[in-house]
Amino acid sequence: MKISIIGTGYVGLVTGACLAEMGNNVLCLDVDPRKIEILNNGGIPIYEPGLEVMVKRNVAAGRLAFTTSVEASVAHGTLQFIAVGTPPDEDGSADLQYVVAAARNIGRHMAEYKVVVDKSTVPVGTADRVREAIREELAQRGVQIDYSVVSNPEFLKEGAAVDDFMRPDRVVIGADDERALSLMRNLYQPFQRNHERIIIMDVRSAELTKYAANAMLATRISFMNELANLAEVMGADIEHVRKGIGSDPRIGYHFLYPGVGYGGSCFPKDVQALQRTASENGINLHVLNAVERVNDAQKFRMLQKLDKHFDGDLQGRHFALWGLAFKPNTDDMRDAPSLVIIRGLLERGATVTAYDPIAVHEAQRILGNVEGVRYASSPMNALEGADALLIVTEWKEFRSPDFPGIKAALKRPLIVDGRNMYDPALVRGFELEYDAIGRK
Ligand SMILES: NC(=O)C1=CN([C@@H]2O[C@H](COP(=O)(O)OP(=O)(O)OC[C@H]3O[C@@H](n4cnc5c(N)ncnc54)[C@H](O)[C@@H]3O)[C@@H](O)[C@H]2O)C=CC1
Numbered sequence: 001m002k003i004s005i006i007g008t009g010y011v012g013l014v015t016g017a018c019l020a021e022m023g024n025n026v027l028c029l030d031v032d033p034r035k036i037e038i039l040n041n042g043g044i045p046i047y048e049p050g051l052e053v054m055v056k057r058n059v060a061a062g063r064l065a066f067t068t069s070v071e072a073s074v075a076h077g078t079l080q081f082i083a084v085g086t087p088p089d090e091d092g093s094a095d096l097q098y099v100v101a102a103a104r105n106i107g108r109h110m111a112e113y114k115v116v117v118d119k120s121t122v123p124v125g126t127a128d129r130v131r132e133a134i135r136e137e138l139a140q141r142g143v144q145i146d147y148s149v150v151s152n153p154e155f156l157k158e159g160a161a162v163d164d165f166m167r168p169d170r171v172v173i174g175a176d177d178e179r180a181l182s183l184m185r186n187l188y189q190p191f192q193r194n195h196e197r198i199i200i201m202d203v204r205s206a207e208l209t210k211y212a213a214n215a216m217l218a219t220r221i222s223f224m225n226e227l228a229n230l231a232e233v234m235g236a237d238i239e240h241v242r243k244g245i246g247s248d249p250r251i252g253y254h255f256l257y258p259g260v261g262y263g264g265s266c267f268p269k270d271v272q273a274l275q276r277t278a279s280e281n282g283i284n285l286h287v288l289n290a291v292e293r294v295n296d297a298q299k300f301r302m303l304q305k306l307d308k309h310f311d312g313d314l315q316g317r318h319f320a321l322w323g324l325a326f327k328p329n330t331d332d333m334r335d336a337p338s339l340v341i342i343r344g345l346l347e348r349g350a351t352v353t354a355y356d357p358i359a360v361h362e363a364q365r366i367l368g369n370v371e372g373v374r375y376a377s378s379p380m381n382a383l384e385g386a387d388a389l390l391i392v393t394e395w396k397e398f399r400s401p402d403f404p405g406i407k408a409a410l411k412r413p414l415i416v417d418g419r420n421m422y423d424p425a426l427v428r429g430f431e432l433e434y435d436a437i438g439r440k
């Protein structure tokens with residue numbers, strides 16, 4: 001099938017590469033010429049495990065190409081995937097300007113039937129806006145061409161995006177007409193060889209399903225963070241509690257890890273956007289309001305712990321910080337809790353040496369050339385002269401560290417672990433103080 005992907009970011013590039021991998025002929029469009037230049041030169045503008053190899057293989061096979069030409073992109077695919085960003089507007093609602101611009105471009109240039117597939121995360125009713133934008137452009141041109149608009153939200157996780165796309169738990173397709181639905185079914189058929197994964201529904205339900213999924217996952221995290229803070233006060237251990245409740249299949253083990261709050265480009269913005277949609281429609285989502293408040297507070301948990309350990313005075317202290325990305329296996333720093341922690345330390349007069357295997361460039365770009373933040377080339381190098389070690393992202397390479405080396409390097413043998421990576425007894429066995437989230 002001939003497919004165009006509009007927007008070559010985390011979702012667009014992964015979608016394009018994976019659909020090409022299944023034998024489709026894919027053209028990816030981006031308005032950012034820098035990204036397209038990198039891709040056309042055989043590079044990858046983002047870090048995502050397995051993606052580079054897949055992109056190269058499909059480019060070499062002639063199934064995947066990149067362009068900045070809107071005309072070429074609209075002409076290419078019968079299926080036009082919109083995978084542009086939907087960042088938060090000032091009031092928290094999803095900013096749909098990129099989605100609408102993409103739709104207008106399609107309307108301006110299409111010459112035959114197209115299925116416009118919305119893969120970006122968008123509020124309920126956006127498909128109607130997309131449909132309307134295309135209709136207006138066609139009317140302007142004085143032409144009548146058939147098209148369909150469908151919703152096909154994406155559920156991939158960064159850091160595991162290729163795997164998630166290739167082996168989806170489910171493929172949600174919201175469609176209101178049979179012609180588009182049949183093309184979408186054919187497209188996703190190869191992804192469900194073992195069992196039925198395609199879930200078909202109306203467009204508005206598909207749009208809401210995406211927000212409901214992210215909101216539910218965010219709710220689990222905030223719930224566990226709140227319980228972890230309670231466990232700490234009560235002398236219980238949240239890791240035991242997590243296993244104790246996760247073993248109930250009605251609850252399950254996933255997304256019950258307490259930490260320094262959820263970050264990333266999606267949970268924070270999607271929780272806010274759903275709240276906004278609800279309030280615009282006269283509904284107050286009480287649970288989600290609390291989820292967001294708990295998360296905002298949890299990002300300060302590590303600073304509170306440091307205040308406790310250093311008698312409320314961090315002036316002149318220096319800290320080693322392991323992990324900058326909002327989660328492992330990505331270079332994405334959007335809404336990363338590390339940014340709140342670093343800024344909080346600087347405000348309190350402390351300095352930081354940070355280490356991250358992948359995200360240092362992104363961190364530098366976002367934080368700028370700020371005084372008081374340095375970057376180390378290895379986890380152990382970050383420890384030099386530090387008053388304590390702070391763990392913010394659970395990269396695998398931090399799992400079995402050289403504890404005696406850590407103890408020797410730190411001025412005070414203290415690890416504050418925002419991701420509960422270690423067995424407290426093991427760490428304390430190396431005569432290190434250990435303070436994790438919700439642990440004894
Ligand atoms: N990042 C993730 O893990 C996931 C993101 N999503 C959703 O997918 C959407 C895209 O997210 P990301 O890929 O993370 O965004 P991104 O910011 O990485 O990529 C968006 C790309 O679209 C391009 N773009 C903007 N306007 C354009 C236009 N008119 N024509 C062509 N290209 C244009 C931008 O230059 C950028 O490269 C968002 O709605 C997001 O909520 C959904 C599931 C997972």
Ligand SMILES: O=C(O)[C@H]1O[C@H](OP(=O)(O)OP(=O)(O)OC[C@H]2O[C@@H](n3ccc(=O)[nH]c3=O)[C@H](O)[C@@H]2O)[C@H](O)[C@@H](O)[C@@H]1O
Nearest residue numbers: 154155156157158221255256257259262263264266326327
């Ligand atoms: O809509 C999206 O963009 C995506 O958002 C999330 O994916 P992602 O943001 O890539 O990362 P997650 O693995 O969900 O982690 C999000 C945040 O929650 C935190 N988290 C996650 C799980 C957990 O148990 N505890 C916890 O604190 C992570 O550290 C991270 O900061 C969802 O998991 C995807 O299904 C969805 O497609």
